[in-house]
Structure formats: C-alpha cells, structure tokens
Amino acid sequence: MLELKNVHKSFGRNEVLKGVDISVEKGDVVVILGPSGSGKTTLLRSINFLEKADKGTIVFGDIEAKLENASKHDIRAIRKKSAFVFQNYNLFHNRTALQNVTEGLIVARKVPKAEAVEKARKALDKVGLSDRYDYYPSQLSGGQQQRVGIARAIAVNPDVILFDEPTSALDPELIGEVLNVMKELAKEGTTMIVVTHEMTFAQEVANKVIFMDGGVVVEEGPPGEIFTRPKEERTKQFLRRIINDFDYVI
Amino acid sequence: MTLNTEFMLETFFIALKGIPVTLSLAAISLLLASPAAFFMAIARINRIKGLQKAVTVYVSFVRGTPMILQILVIYSLLPSLLNQLFMNLNLKINVFDVNPILYAYIVFTLNTAAALSEVFRSALQTVSIGQLEAAQSIGLSTYKAYTRIVIPQALVVALPNLGNVTVNLIKGTSLAFMMTVKDITALAKIEASYGYNYIEAYIVIFFIYIILCSGVQLAFRLLEKYLGGYRKPAAG
Numbered sequence: 001m002l003e004l005k006n007v008h009k010s011f012g013r014n015e016v017l018k019g020v021d022i023s024v025e026k027g028d029v030v031v032i033l034g035p036s037g038s039g040k041t042t043l044l045r046s047i048n049f050l051e052k053a054d055k056g057t058i059v060f061g062d063i064e065a066k067l068e069n070a071s072k073h074d075i076r077a078i079r080k081k082s083a084f085v086f087q088n089y090n091l092f093h094n095r096t097a098l099q100n101v102t103e104g105l106i107v108a109r110k111v112p113k114a115e116a117v118e119k120a121r122k123a124l125d126k127v128g129l130s131d132r133y134d135y136y137p138s139q140l141s142g143g144q145q146q147r148v149g150i151a152r153a154i155a156v157n158p159d160v161i162l163f164d165e166p167t168s169a170l171d172p173e174l175i176g177e178v179l180n181v182m183k184e185l186a187k188e189g190t191t192m193i194v195v196t197h198e199m200t201f202a203q204e205v206a207n208k209v210i211f212m213d214g215g216v217v218v219e220e221g222p223p224g225e226i227f228t229r230p231k232e233e234r235t236k237q238f239l240r241r242i243i244n245d246f247d248y249v250i
Numbered sequence: 251m252t253l254n255t256e257f258m259l260e261t262f263f264i265a266l267k268g269i270p271v272t273l274s275l276a277a278i279s280l281l282l283a284s285p286a287a288f289f290m291a292i293a294r295i296n297r298i299k300g301l302q303k304a305v306t307v308y309v310s311f312v313r314g315t316p317m318i319l320q321i322l323v324i325y326s327l328l329p330s331l332l333n334q335l336f337m338n339l340n341l342k343i344n345v346f347d348v349n350p351i352l353y354a355y356i357v358f359t360l361n362t363a364a365a366l367s368e369v370f371r372s373a374l375q376t377v378s379i380g381q382l383e384a385a386q387s388i389g390l391s392t393y394k395a396y397t398r399i400v401i402p403q404a405l406v407v408a409l410p411n412l413g414n415v416t417v418n419l420i421k422g423t424s425l426a427f428m429m430t431v432k433d434i435t436a437l438a439k440i441e442a443s444y445g446y447n448y449i450e451a452y453i454v455i456f457f458i459y460i461i462l463c464s465g466v467q468l469a470f471r472l473l474e475k476y477l478g479g480y481r482k483p484a485a486g
C-alpha cells in the first residue's frame with residue numbers, strides 16, 4: 001500500500017538518509033527504532049513532504065511519485081492520504097480541541113461544517129476527550145494535547161498515520177493514556193508507522209519492527225525476531241543499551 | 251507670568267478640529283504600510299535572496315535618520331522631481347496644486363512600514379513552524395495555513411508593539427505642520443501666532459495628545475485581551 005524506495009537526503013554535507021527502502025501493508029503497525037540522529041524523523045517527514053528528499057520514489061496506493069520533484073498535485077494527494085502526529089503535538093493554539101480537529105476537514109477536505117463537527121466529536125470521544133471539546137491547547141495537559149493531535153489525525157480518515165515519538169515530550173505518568181489510544185487504533189486495523197523508544201509498545205503492538213542506524217535500515221522483521229534474536233551486531237548493541245536504560249529507570 | 255485661560259479653552263476646541271486630520275494621517279499610513287511591512291517581514295524570514303538585503307538596507311536607512319530630516323528631504327526634493335516628471339510627460343499639472351498631505355502620507359508610510367516590518371517579523375517568528383507544518387500535513391495550502399493559523403496568532407502577539415508603533419506614529423504626525431498640513435499641532439500653532447500665546451497653545455495640545463494616545467493604547471490592550479483569550483489557561 002505504501003512503499004518508499006531508495007530514499008536519500010542530505011542536510012548540507014551531512015548525509016542523513018543513504019538509500020532507505022520500506023514497505024507498509026494495509027493494517028500494518030510498523031515501529032521504527034534507532035539511535036538519535038539515525039534519520040527516523042527525516043524519513044517520516046519525507047513521506048508526506050514536510051521534508052523534501054534528494055532522491056527516492058514513493059508509491060502510495062495509486063500514486064507513484066519521485067520524492068525530489070513530485071508535483072503539487074501529488075503532494076496534496078499524498079498528504080490527504082496520510083496524517084502526522086508530532087512529538088510536540090503542534091496543535092493550533094488559536095483553535096479549541098474541536099476546531100483543531102475540524103480544521104482539516106472543513107478547510108482541506110471541504111466537509112460541510114455540521115458533518116465535520118460530528119466527525120470531530122467522534123474522534124475526540126475515541127481518544128477519551130468527550131469533556132474537552134471547547135478547551136484551548138493552553139488549557140490541556142500534554143497527554144490531552146497529544147490525544148487531540150491523534151484525534152486530528154484520525155478524523156481525516158487517512159490510509160496511514162505517521163507518529164514521530166508521540167510520547168517522548170510527555171511526563172511519564174501521561175505516556176500511558178496516549179499509548180492506550182494508539183493500541184486501540186492498532187486493534188481497529190489502523191495502518192501506522194511509529195517512531196518510538198517505547199519498547200513495550202513495539203513488542204506488544206507492532207507487527208513489524210525496523211531498526212535504522214546511520215541513515216540505513218540495518219534490520220527489519222517481526223518484533224519477536226528483532227527483540228529475541230537480532231541478526232546484526234548493531235541491533236544487538238542498540239537493544240542492549242535501551243533495555244539497560246529501562247532497567248535504570250525502573 | 252499668567253496663562254491666558256480663555257485663549258486656552260478657545261484653542262482647545264480649535265485644535266480638536268485637527269483630530270480627524272491627525273488620526274487619518276496615522277490611519278492611512280498604517281493601512282498603506284501594513285501590507286508592505288508584511289511582505290518585508292516574509293522576505294526576511296524566508297531569506298529571499300536580494301529582497302532580504304534590500305529590506306535590511308531600507309529599514310536601517312529609515313530608522314537611522316531623523317524623521318524631521320526625511321520630511322525636509324521629501325518635502326523639498328519630491329516637488330521638483332514631480333515637476334520634472336510632469337514636464338517630461340507633458341502633463342499640465344502644477345506641483346504646487348498637489349495637496350501637501352500626500353507628502354505627509356509618503357513620509358509617515360515609509361517610516362511606519364520600516365517599524366512594522368520588524369514588529370511583524372518577530373511576531374511571525376513566535377508562532378512555531380510546527381503549527382504551519384501541522385496545517386500542511388492535514389492538507390491546508392501554505393496560504394490557508396498562514397491566513398487561518400499563523401497570522402491570527404502573530405497578530406495577537408504583535409498587538410502591544412502595534413499599539414506602540416501607532417502611538418509613535420500619532421506623535422510623529424505632529425511634524426506634519428512642516429508640510430503645511432493642518433493637523434492638531436498646526437492648528438494650535440496658527441492660533442498661537444496671532445497673539446504670541448505659544449506656551450498656552452502647546453500646553454493645550456499636550457493634553458490632547460495624551461488623551462488621544464492613552465485612548466489608542468487602551469484600545470489596543472482591550473483588543474489584545476479580546477483576541478488573545480485562547481492563551482490564558484482556565485481552571486477546570
């Protein structure tokens with residue numbers, strides 16, 4: 001359903017993506033792991049053209065485009081098929097929770113207002129915010145803001161939702177509420193690509209784990225394999241470090 | 251020395267008649283300067299080659315020279331340039347028929363645009379790029395993302411500085427008398443010149459300006475409160 005081929009991206013002389021291939025099927029929950037600076041965010045942002053890759057191909061449903069010179073039309077079409085959940089939520093501060101969700105429906109997708117409000121309420125109910133429709137982001141906790149961010153993403157009914165470390169800006173006690181919402185979505189068959197350091201989530205929810213390092217995909221497979229018998233030395237080292245960090249935290 | 255209070259009262263009402271001129275000088279300059287300033291701010295934020303440099307030079311030039319000098323230059327230079335232009339174009343327009351308020355608009359617009367471009371630039375930069383990206387990621391065009399998300403927030407942030415620029419502009423328009431524009435200051439000066447009551451006249455317009463500027467400041471504060479309601483965390 002979604003395929004990226006040979007993605008390259010440099011920032012100045014810093015080559016961040018060195019020919020990455022990934023493919024995602026409908027209903028997949030793909031978790032991307034990797035050390036800081038390995039290019040995870042850049043890869044995710046390239047998918048919906050928040051970052052313009054230097055080279056590569058995207059095949060998304062019936063659209064096929066070159067990442068480096070996709071037409072405006074293709075970019076908009078791909079953005080309509082996908083949604084992004086940001087590390088820092090990036091809610092519209094001048095909009096209430098409900099308006100954050102209706103914005104994309106009304107303005108980008110031309111959904112009639114009443115219908116948009118209906119959809120937005122449903123999306124907010126789903127993430128457990130039925131009592132916060134009219135709150136502004138400044139009046140919500142981090143976890144609530146991120147759940148609005150997720151509602152904003154699911155409301156447009158995308159083919160895939162891209163999550164970039166959705167819980168890493170949150171206080172530990174708020175992480176659970178966001179992960180639970182994501183688990184729910186996965187159960188319903190939502191296609192998701194998730195960059196995260198939450199190993200438990202990766203183990204329990206993902207059906208595919210991709211380990212990136214130094215701008216390439218080092219290893220990929222089902223979580224059972226990656227976590228219990230990683231083939232590559234770099235994967236082993238990374239996992240050892242992460243698991244150790246976990247021990248320290250606990 | 252005693253103040254001629256009867257004269258002061260009379261002058262007060264005469265100078266009040268200058269308020270529409272003063273305010274329209276300020277309002278029209280603001281109106282003309284705002285779009286120009288907005289594009290200058292965008293040019294600087296997005297580092298548009300060439301333009302960025304030109305804007306920087308323009309702003310430092312305008313802000314680095316006294317307004318009184320700009321008035322003298324424009325008021326004495328522009329008419330002769332226009333005259334030349336009219337002659338070259340074979341137009342039978344006498345430059346001395348051109349309403350001097352036009353020169354005043356030019357000076358104040360140039361100044362206000364420079365000041366506003368800085369205000370807009372810093373205000374636009376307070377709205378995180380992430381919100382722009384979020385808007386784009388749900389399918390809004392860049393134009394819609396700016397007009398619906400970025401600019402409304404930047405405006406609220408800009409309001410206090412916008413208020414300052416407006417107040418400075420109103421005060422600045424008191425120099426319009428040099429271009430024979432009949433604003434508050436000019437009317438008071440004319441009145442004072444008959445009987446040499448300058449002190450009284452100046453004291454009178456002193457208060458008119460204070461009231462005017464305080465009113466404008468209050469209006470901007472109320473507007474900020476009204477438009478910026480989304481920023482304050484509410485309990486429960």
Ligand SMILES: Nc1ncnc2c1ncn2[C@@H]1O[C@H](COP(=O)(O)OP(=O)(O)OP(=O)(O)O)[C@@H](O)[C@H]1O
Pocket residue numbers: 011014016034035036037038039040041042043
């Ligand atoms: N806009 C940019 N300009 C210049 N360099 C950038 C930019 N964005 C990212 N980089 C660089 O690209 C590299 C990869 O960044 P990226 O954010 O994709 O890593 P990441 O895997 O998401 O890391 P993290 O786990 O810390 O989020 C880093 O070296 C970073 O400094």
Ligand SMILES: [Mg+2]
Pocket residue numbers: 040041042164165
């Ligand atoms: Mg990242």
